[in-house]
Amino acid sequence: MVRRKPKRNEAQAEVEPKGFDDFEVKLGDAMRGERATMGKSLLDVQRELRIKASYISAIENCDASVFETPGFVAGYVRSYARYLKMDAEESYERFCAESGFAVSRGLTSEHTTKVKERKSRMSRPKKQKSDDLFERAKTPFIPMEGSALAGISPNAIGSSAILLAVIALIAYGAWTVLNEIQKVSVTPVEQAPEITSTLGSGYDFAQTDTTTAAIPTADAFDRLYRPQALDVPIIVVRDAPISTLDPAELGFFAPPEIEDTLAGIDDLVVPIIEDVIAEVAEEPVADPIVVEEAAPQIAILAVQPAWVRVRGADGNVIFEKILDAGEEYLLPQLEDAPTLRAGNSGSVYFKVNGEVYGPAGGAGGVAKNVALSADNLSGSYAEADPASSGDLAKYLSVADAN
Numbered sequence: 001m002v003r004r005k006p007k008r009n010e011a012q013a014e015v016e017p018k019g020f021d022d023f024e025v026k027l028g029d030a031m032r033g034e035r036a037t038m039g040k041s042l043l044d045v046q047r048e049l050r051i052k053a054s055y056i057s058a059i060e061n062c063d064a065s066v067f068e069t070p071g072f073v074a075g076y077v078r079s080y081a082r083y084l085k086m087d088a089e090e091s092y093e094r095f096c097a098e099s100g101f102a103v104s105r106g107l108t109s110e111h112t113t114k115v116k117e118r119k120s121r122m123s124r125p126k127k128q129k130s131d132d133l134f135e136r137a138k139t140p141f142i143p144m145e146g147s148a149l150a151g152i153s154p155n156a157i158g159s160s161a162i163l164l165a166v167i168a169l170i171a172y173g174a175w176t177v178l179n180e181i182q183k184v185s186v187t188p189v190e191q192a193p194e195i196t197s198t199l200g201s202g203y204d205f206a207q208t209d210t211t212t213a214a215i216p217t218a219d220a221f222d223r224l225y226r227p228q229a230l231d232v233p234i235i236v237v238r239d240a241p242i243s244t245l246d247p248a249e250l251g252f253f254a255p256p257e258i259e260d261t262l263a264g265i266d267d268l269v270v271p272i273i274e275d276v277i278a279e280v281a282e283e284p285v286a287d288p289i290v291v292e293e294a295a296p297q298i299a300i301l302a303v304q305p306a307w308v309r310v311r312g313a314d315g316n317v318i319f320e321k322i323l324d325a326g327e328e329y330l331l332p333q334l335e336d337a338p339t340l341r342a343g344n345s346g347s348v349y350f351k352v353n354g355e356v357y358g359p360a361g362g363a364g365g366v367a368k369n370v371a372l373s374a375d376n377l378s379g380s381y382a383e384a385d386p387a388s389s390g391d392l393a394k395y396l397s398v399a400d401a402n
């Protein structure tokens with residue numbers, strides 16, 4: 001194999017290393033670098049700036065065709081440049097140069113600046129030619145003097161005129177209605193005047209002599225409204241001390257006059273009373289007849305201390321006590337006979353119309369449900385023998401002595 005040696009005279013291209021300035025840095029690269037330095041993604045920028053992520057990507061790629069409204073492109077580019085802390089105007093100019101985007105004249109910053117300067121010149125106050133110190137306005141916040149009619153609009157004048165016309169029409173209508181209400185219409189009637197009917201139809205009013213009538217003076221007219229003063233004043237006592245007033249004779253509490261109240265009653269009542277007395281005197285009065293004898297008196301007698309309880313027919317307790325030796329309890333008159341319950345019943349006796357029956361039970365025993373009626377006591381118990389019980393004889397002798 002034969003190798004061909006290069007000739008020495010052939011020019012050998014020398015390759016030199018390139019630096020950072022040799023590369024062209026575009027706007028999108030710079031923006032992506034700043035966003036990467038901040039550590040933000042497209043979604044983070046969308047969430048913070050409220051700009052779609054597709055619009056942010058189009059700004060970095062310098063693609064103006066993505067935007068739907070060209071009028072918002074300048075605002076989006078400037079806002080994104082401020083967010084990345086870059087110069088907003090320079091970033092917008094580079095975006096227009098790289099993408100070929102152009103806007104109308106009215107949307108450029110130069111045109112906007114010129115319009116602002118023109119408005120500021122027009123709003124400046126005009127120089128006053130007067131040499132007066134107080135007439136020359138050195139303070140811009142003092143308002144300029146204007147005419148009184150400068151702030152009035154023609155539409156306001158028309159509305160005010162219509163309002164005044166409506167108010168006038170309402171006032172005229174109210175005035176007309178008020179006059180109609182206050183009108184008094186007089187209609188002649190065929191009825192004769194009252195004075196003619198009083199004097200008679202034959203009275204001649206034309207012959208009345210009015211010249212002889214006295215003309216009233218001023219004093220007469222004053223007398224109509226002011227009474228004539230008395231020569232001697234008359235004093236009438238209207239009040240008196242309270243101590244002299246008797247409520248039984250004066251006021252609402254005073255009784256009516258007896259003569260006025262009973263006037264005419266005697267003529268009506270006396271004949272009736274006399275007739276009743278005569279009828280009663282003619283009829284003989286019969287003696288009263290006793291249909292039923294009185295109920296016998298029943299008493300409970302204790303010769304030694306004994307507990308007794310008397311219960312009525314309805315179950316209520318009438319009497320309950322420990323009767324001492326020689327003490328009696330007289331039963332009240334009842335329709336139904338009460339019942340007795342007694343302790344130490346050998347010392348308890350019953351008195352029916354003075355007759356003694358008993359005892360109610362044995363010595364130290366208890367008597368239960370004893371009907372206290374004359375028939376039951378006389379039929380169930382035998383008459384007591386005072387000789388068999390010394391205590392009974394003693395208390396009966398004391399009772400007889402009393």
